[in-house]
Amino acid sequence: MPGRAARQGEAVMLIRRAPDMKWSEVTDEKLYLGRRQFLQTTAGVAMAAAAGASIGCSTVSADDQLPGRKLSYKEGPFGTTEKETPYKDVTTYNNFYEFGTGKSDPAQNAGTLVTSPWSIQIDGECAKKGTYHLDDLIKPYQLEERIYRMRCVEAWSMVIPWVGFPLASLVKQCAPTPKAKYVKFTTLYNPVQMPGQNVPVLKWPYVEGLRMDEATNPLAILAVGLYGHTLPNQDGAPIRLVTPWKYGFKGIKSIVKIEFVEKQPLNTWQQTRPNEYGFYANVNPHVDHPRWSQATERRIGEFFRRPTLMFNGYGDQVASMYAGMDLRKYF
Amino acid sequence: MTTTRWIRWVLKPALFTAALVPVAYLIWAALTGNLTANPIQELEHETGLWTLRFVCLTLAVTPLRRVTGWNSLIRFRRMLGLYAFFYGTLHLLTYVVLDQFFAFQTMLVDVTKRPYITVGFAGFVLMIPLAITSTAGMIRRLGGRRWNLLHRLIYVTAVAGVVHYWWLVKADERSPERYALAVGVLLGFRLLYLAWKSRSRLAPAPAAAGGRTPFRLDAERDASLD
Numbered sequence A: 001m002p003g004r005a006a007r008q009g010e011a012v013m014l015i016r017r018a019p020d021m022k023w024s025e026v027t028d029e030k031l032y033l034g035r036r037q038f039l040q041t042t043a044g045v046a047m048a049a050a051a052g053a054s055i056g057c058s059t060v061s062a063d064d065q066l067p068g069r070k071l072s073y074k075e076g077p078f079g080t081t082e083k084e085t086p087y088k089d090v091t092t093y094n095n096f097y098e099f100g101t102g103k104s105d106p107a108q109n110a111g112t113l114v115t116s117p118w119s120i121q122i123d124g125e126c127a128k129k130g131t132y133h134l135d136d137l138i139k140p141y142q143l144e145e146r147i148y149r150m151r152c153v154e155a156w157s158m159v160i161p162w163v164g165f166p167l168a169s170l171v172k173q174c175a176p177t178p179k180a181k182y183v184k185f186t187t188l189y190n191p192v193q194m195p196g197q198n199v200p201v202l203k204w205p206y207v208e209g210l211r212m213d214e215a216t217n218p219l220a221i222l223a224v225g226l227y228g229h230t231l232p233n234q235d236g237a238p239i240r241l242v243t244p245w246k247y248g249f250k251g252i253k254s255i256v257k258i259e260f261v262e263k264q265p266l267n268t269w270q271q272t273r274p275n276e277y278g279f280y281a282n283v284n285p286h287v288d289h290p291r292w293s294q295a296t297e298r299r300i301g302e303f304f305r306r307p308t309l310m311f312n313g314y315g316d317q318v319a320s321m322y323a324g325m326d327l328r329k330y331f
Numbered sequence B: 001m002t003t004t005r006w007i008r009w010v011l012k013p014a015l016f017t018a019a020l021v022p023v024a025y026l027i028w029a030a031l032t033g034n035l036t037a038n039p040i041q042e043l044e045h046e047t048g049l050w051t052l053r054f055v056c057l058t059l060a061v062t063p064l065r066r067v068t069g070w071n072s073l074i075r076f077r078r079m080l081g082l083y084a085f086f087y088g089t090l091h092l093l094t095y096v097v098l099d100q101f102f103a104f105q106t107m108l109v110d111v112t113k114r115p116y117i118t119v120g121f122a123g124f125v126l127m128i129p130l131a132i133t134s135t136a137g138m139i140r141r142l143g144g145r146r147w148n149l150l151h152r153l154i155y156v157t158a159v160a161g162v163v164h165y166w167w168l169v170k171a172d173e174r175s176p177e178r179y180a181l182a183v184g185v186l187l188g189f190r191l192l193y194l195a196w197k198s199r200s201r202l203a204p205a206p207a208a209a210g211g212r213t214p215f216r217l218d219a220e221r222d223a224s225l226d
């Protein structure tokens, strides 16, 4: 499609290089095949279910009306029984400045994002450098549903049923070298598809990072869907980070590059306002944002504010990683 | 119809109704679930914006009057100012009732410790005496000169509103910048006008003779006309 390539401009040409390697080549065969077999069985189950539906058993849930492609996944750990935030709210109230700074801008403007084909560059201190097709990249992994709380730094929160796979699995696959101390993520830079990037509100492209132990913590996932379907563009399609014990801005969206680095990456919000946003951004009711309180939050859909929990309630899983650290200093 | 009657029976009621459109819209949107997924914050933002907009409109009356020479514009100023106070009150109520639900402890910390709230709060408090003294009786009682001086507090409210807004945005400062520009122009006009007037007063011009303060007389006449 030369026409589209021309429209997308040079920036894309640089970032969206054609994949130069197949992920299956770097994935260990057993894992790869295991995933394929799983897909085949789930496909069988899905077909049976579909057949059931067509002969009148009402197995079709409201979920089936959702936009996006339906995903197959298993139930994952760390779930919460709290009420899930309605799909409409999760997909119309977003912070994704690449599509505008208003909360409803992303839902209105993200239609221009082209998420397929999508490739991700793996780079830096690791053995498996290369550019991979997203489909190939995620093929080896069993998708799981993770129902997580999401706490925005602006003191509102949601409960979102993500579909994804542990970031740890991908990190392992990339075979990082001993020099790899941090993982750095980068969002697509393409002002044509992401019109918000024409405005220098933040320095583009958006960058985020995790310490190696954070990236391999079982809670951290790369999400490719929510509510059982592929991610809507405004929620970070086609692939985004989810770290539920951190403020929402750590969850970088529409990732095109994952790098293993020795030095702590300068994440975009820290770069923009270093006195207000740090590298860690762990949810912490005791450390206020310099301009507002973080002690309470408003759960979307609720009237009363509720107390914010340390590490957003995931202390059992993550607190040990920060033992001995002054969380006022490393906010 | 004379101009006076036209203003009184047509234009003022029209302005009165138009100024209610934002709150009517907000109520409709709240009832029909059209205030985003976070309606309380949306109400807080919208009422804040309308407060600032009405402050700016109020401040625009005098410059417009001087530029266009249409002195009757002054007759709309009080209503605009009171609407600024009205939306400011809604803004404060949204914060106290909906956002904080009377958590006085938290609000006290907010007002004393968070500069953007301190400034916004000051801006609102300064509007209270202006609303109270907006009647014809009050103007007469205070005397035009003092009334005039007191009502310059609106300049402080305007600046406070802009600073409040500037300090609360996360990164996108384009909208507060626009309001800063608007308030800057509106206040700058007054400075320029003052400079120009004092220069022409230095000259042996008739302007010095009367010592008439058109501002005072107009405000008083307007107030007593209703």
Ligand code: HEM
Pocket: B041, B044, B045, B046, B047, B048, B049, B051, B052, B055, B088, B091, B092, B095, B117, B120, B121, B122, B123, B124, B125, B157, B158, B160, B161, B162, B164, B165, B168
């Ligand atoms: C009565 C004391 C006041 C309080 C307690 C107060 C509080 C607040 C709060 C909590 C917000 C929302 C902040 C956020 O969500 O991040 C806000 C927004 C705002 N307020 Fe106030 N405020 C006050 C007075 C004022 C006054 C006097 C003005 C104007 C002259 C004003 C104009 C605004 C504006 C323009 C916004 C932002 C709207 C937006 O983001 O779209 N506020 N205020």
